[in-house]
Amino acid sequence: MSMTIEPQTTKAARLLAFSRLRKLELSRDQLGFAITALLLLVVFPLSLSGFRLGMVSKYLTYAFPAIALVVCWGKGGILSLGQGVFFGLGGYCMAMFLKLEASDPQSTSIQSTPGIPDFMDWNQLTELPLFWVPFNSLPFTLFAVVAVPGLLALGISLAMFKRRVGGVYFAIITQAIASVLTILIIGQQGYTGGVNGITDLKTLGGWDIRTDSAKLILYYANASLLLGTVLFATWILRSKLGRLLAAMREKEERVRFTGYDVASLKVFVFVFAAVVSAIGGAMFTLVVGFMSPSFVGIVPSIEMVIAAAVGGRHSLLGAIYGSLLVNYGKTFFSESFPELWLFLLGGLFILVVMAFPNGLAGLDIKRYLDKTRLEKLGAKLKALDPATVAPATMAPGAASPVPPRGGVQQ
Amino acid sequence: MIGEPHLLAVEGLGVSFDGFKAVDDLTLYLDNGEIRAIIGPNGAGKTTLLDLISGKTRSSNGRVLFKGGEITSLKEHEIVQAGIGRKFQTPSVYEELTVFENLEMAYPSKRTWWGALWSRRSPQVVERVQEIAELVYLKDRLNDRAEILGHGQKQWLEIGMLLIQSPDLMMLDEPVAGMSVHEREKTAELLKELSKGRAVLVVEHDMQFVESIADTVTVLHQGKLLAEGKMAAVKNDPKVIDVYLGH
Numbered sequence: 001m002s003m004t005i006e007p008q009t010t011k012a013a014r015l016l017a018f019s020r021l022r023k024l025e026l027s028r029d030q031l032g033f034a035i036t037a038l039l040l041l042v043v044f045p046l047s048l049s050g051f052r053l054g055m056v057s058k059y060l061t062y063a064f065p066a067i068a069l070v071v072c073w074g075k076g077g078i079l080s081l082g083q084g085v086f087f088g089l090g091g092y093c094m095a096m097f098l099k100l101e102a103s104d105p106q107s108t109s110i111q112s113t114p115g116i117p118d119f120m121d122w123n124q125l126t127e128l129p130l131f132w133v134p135f136n137s138l139p140f141t142l143f144a145v146v147a148v149p150g151l152l153a154l155g156i157s158l159a160m161f162k163r164r165v166g167g168v169y170f171a172i173i174t175q176a177i178a179s180v181l182t183i184l185i186i187g188q189q190g191y192t193g194g195v196n197g198i199t200d201l202k203t204l205g206g207w208d209i210r211t212d213s214a215k216l217i218l219y220y221a222n223a224s225l226l227l228g229t230v231l232f233a234t235w236i237l238r239s240k241l242g243r244l245l246a247a248m249r250e251k252e253e254r255v256r257f258t259g260y261d262v263a264s265l266k267v268f269v270f271v272f273a274a275v276v277s278a279i280g281g282a283m284f285t286l287v288v289g290f291m292s293p294s295f296v297g298i299v300p301s302i303e304m305v306i307a308a309a310v311g312g313r314h315s316l317l318g319a320i321y322g323s324l325l326v327n328y329g330k331t332f333f334s335e336s337f338p339e340l341w342l343f344l345l346g347g348l349f350i351l352v353v354m355a356f357p358n359g360l361a362g363l364d365i366k367r368y369l370d371k372t373r374l375e376k377l378g379a380k381l382k383a384l385d386p387a388t389v390a391p392a393t394m395a396p397g398a399a400s401p402v403p404p405r406g407g408v409q410q
Numbered sequence: 411m412i413g414e415p416h417l418l419a420v421e422g423l424g425v426s427f428d429g430f431k432a433v434d435d436l437t438l439y440l441d442n443g444e445i446r447a448i449i450g451p452n453g454a455g456k457t458t459l460l461d462l463i464s465g466k467t468r469s470s471n472g473r474v475l476f477k478g479g480e481i482t483s484l485k486e487h488e489i490v491q492a493g494i495g496r497k498f499q500t501p502s503v504y505e506e507l508t509v510f511e512n513l514e515m516a517y518p519s520k521r522t523w524w525g526a527l528w529s530r531r532s533p534q535v536v537e538r539v540q541e542i543a544e545l546v547y548l549k550d551r552l553n554d555r556a557e558i559l560g561h562g563q564k565q566w567l568e569i570g571m572l573l574i575q576s577p578d579l580m581m582l583d584e585p586v587a588g589m590s591v592h593e594r595e596k597t598a599e600l601l602k603e604l605s606k607g608r609a610v611l612v613v614e615h616d617m618q619f620v621e622s623i624a625d626t627v628t629v630l631h632q633g634k635l636l637a638e639g640k641m642a643a644v645k646n647d648p649k650v651i652d653v654y655l656g657h
Contacts, residue, residue, distance in 0.1 A: 242525035247504045247515050254502045257464065257515045258571065259490035268523040391640070 032317045033230065040223040040320075049214055057219045057287045059327040060226055064280020065304040066311060066319035068273035071233050073305070074313030075242065076164070077249030082174030083277050083304045085181050086149035088296030090278025092185075093148055093193070095291035096132060097141035098201035098209075099193075118200070138205055138211075145282040146275050153274030154267065161263040161270075166252075171362075173296055181377030182297035197292025201285065209286055222283045226324075229276055230316045237271070238310065259393040277304075300343075303330070306349045312361025321360050415478035417609050418494075418579055423462055423472035424633075431564050432458040433631040435472070440579070445601060445610045447624035447641075451616070454630040456613040457499060462494045463611075465489045477578065491521070493508050499583040501564035505557035509548055509567060512556050513539040515570035538574060545603070546570035547596060562593040566600070573604060580604070581611045586619050592596060598622050628644035629653070 044056055065083040073079045107112040111121040116128050134140045156177065160170055182360055185192045193199070201209070208214055236242055244265060248255045256262045283289045294300065303326065309323020329348070334341040425433050440446055447458045448456050461467035463474055465486040470585040473482045480642040481489050481586060489494075504512050520529040524637055543549045548564040550560065551618060556567060565585055572580050585601070594616070599625050614620050621641045629637040630648050637647045644650055 027609050037477070206522060236527065239527050240520055240529035240531075241523060242510055243507065244515060244526055246506055248477045250506055251502050252503065253466075255515070255570075256486045256499075257466075257496050259487050259575065260521050263486070265523050265526070268527075369530055 005289065021384065027232070033227075035232075036317050036320060037227055041220070043115075044223075045216070045219065046262065046392075052213065053078055053219055054215055054287070055328075056324070057215070057222055058112035059324050060222050060286065061280045061284035061287055061308055062304065062307060062327055063226055063320045064229065064283070065273075065277040065325035066307040066323045067233060067316055068276040068280075069305060070311075070316050070319045071236070071245075071310035072269050072273035073308065074315075075237060075249070076245040078265065078266060078270060079171040080270070080273065080301075081171045081173045081298070081305060082176075082178040082301050084296045084298075084301035085178050085286070085305070086172070086274040086277035087281035087300070088181065088185075088291070088293070089149040089152065090145045090281030091285045091291040091295060092198065092281075093141055093144040093278075094282040094285040095140060095198040095201060096135040098204060098285065099198045100128075100136050101204070101206075102131065102200060102314070103370075104222075109325075117193070119193045119196070119198075120190055125190050129191055134409065137266075145278055149274045149281075150271055153271045157267040157270040160267040164263075166266075175301065176251050178296065178298050178301045182293045183294060184238070185293040193292075195293060197290055197341070199290040199292075203266070204286065210289060215287075218283075218287050222287060225233060225279065225283065226320065229279070230320070233316050241265070241268070244279035250340070303327075306352075310352050310359050310394065312359030314358060315361030316335040318359055326361070414548065415475070416440060417477060419475040420459075420463065421468050421473050421475070421598060423459075423467070423474065424639065425458065425467060427460060430516075431633050433469075436630075436633070436635055437472075438478055438557065438628060438635065438638070441607045442578070442609055443605060443607065445612065446628045447580060447612045447614055447620040447632060449614065449620060449627060450630035450636070453632075455633040457583055458544060458633075459630070460496060460583055460611070461490075463581065464616070466525060466577065471474045487521075490577075491518075493578035495575055495577035495579070496581045496583065497565075497568050497572055497585060499587070501561065501568050503556045503559075503564050503567050506555065508553055508555055509543065509559070510539055510552040512567055513542055513570055513574055516574045518575045526590070536550045540569045543576045545573065546600065552579055562589040562597075565589065566597070566653060569597075569600065569604075577608065581613075583613045594619055599623055600623045622651050 018321065040060070044053060048056060065087050068086075069080065097304065099117045103115060107116045108116070108118065108121070111118065113121055113126045116125065120128070135144070147209060156174070160166075160173060165173070186195045188194075209218065237245070244260065248262060248265060252262055255265075281291075281295070286293065307323040307326040308319050308324070310326050311320065312318030325365045326345075326348070330341065330345070333344050337344070352359060413504060418438075420438045423433060423436045428595055436459065438454075448459065448628060450456055458467065462469050464624060465481075465484055465488075469482060469500075471526065473480055475492060479492075481492055481494075483494065483595050497653070502574040504515065507515070514531070515534055519535075520526050524555070540549070540552070543552055546569055548559075548563060548567060548570065556564065559567060565588070569580075569582065569585065580651075586597050589597060601612070604610070610625065624641060626639065627637075627641050627644045628635065629644055630649075631653045636653060637644050637650050639647075
């Protein structure tokens, strides 16, 4: 009789343990998000000076490309070494609008051609280039911030993924694109502001972005947008598409031979990553007040990958902490040891990859606690499993219980 | 004269890699409800044939018709969607996902990126996954990650992933490799069960297994068709004996 009940209880215990495990996972995500939201929206604004908060604001804009990389690289297995391209394009689109607003005929009256951006005047341009004209409009600019990098990413990814270019080759191509775009921007000084970038930005639709109150509002806007992006990315990762990404990273062929067009899934992820990065770039321009090619090229692109790796390339929240840490480190070290910074950055990356492949998120204490709790649950399950219980109890017990029962009957 | 078209018609199919003809002018027909085994020594072109049918490799000449329509130049996922499922030689499952999720990913709906983005787990999917899991002996392992399954169970899981798509033709590349005798028997039983209402094409080395399941056996040698017929007849064919024992 006990033999028929035992598997039932085992099954129930296993199901219960499983649902508990799922709950733990969910609550860990929610707790992490709540703590991060509290930190960004309450603790930082209350405890940091305006100057420091401005720095945090800047670092948080780098968290956008880091989150993009978590989705694209960590979850989808597509390493992009050119995320700066999209960050930069988003930033440049925003900067073009702000620059045009700052270049009204009154304030540029000393130029030989008033009403055009100062760097164009220095480069003997006498009228606004055609592609600048639509950036007089704020709605168009907001659209372009997303559409320009999105369309470029669409073009690149269609060309690459339809031809089954992937892995290292794809990473190298994205890096080459980052390099090409930097050279293009620097070379076309009259159209882009060259190596100095687009500077002296003042107002957004008449609202001065340089005042302290504007900076605080921008900080909140930036942090909220970032948290919103985390939620949106979580939503994507929880869908079937999210699980397909994990499947694709592992066994691309199997996904293809299950009837999915792998290329189109990859294109979606890459375009999503580009758009998220671009929003970060646009926020960067607003928060910092300028945009230059030094945020577009190979080095910033790799810094974004490092931020994602340090935070933990599988963790959306990790990307935020990774960006804060790496960029704070960059500020700190580059002030103290300017020549050594790149070596330190490289060293940090190697250290993380070698010692903590899952980054900060992999170190998280709560997870460690969960793990020990899970191990305990696992041990309990093992104890309940008849396969393991039987030999253990049967061996010593089998000889003794049977004869006494026989004895009673007799 | 005009009868029902064959489920699968391979006609004059060939492919060469740098002059080496891996499959050469091969013609073969397969009908609904049939279990066909393809055997042959190493390098006979068995796996290449599956690659050609499933679109993994493009043929140099010949054509493949499925349910009367040409599929020779379709993309892999389109061929799958047309109703041809394929199991790989080494079990190809998503180790990091659970058995449930593995089967769920193979469920044939919401296969575009847009559909998958909006797709949440539905009761129909759960029901179908459970049904298939029961069929492939994995009912009790639904919540386990695939990496902890035994080798034979991974093979079953992959068969289950094909099965959930209800393909009209299943192509299995060495489905019993690495399985215990008991697992082989269960797999043979499974294949017989699932050949009802569809055709099954099996590439296999294990002669005993082939004999126990296949209606017809096709023997390949150096990319060409060597013999075709009942296992008993094929076994006694001097050409076949020569190829298998001659060297």
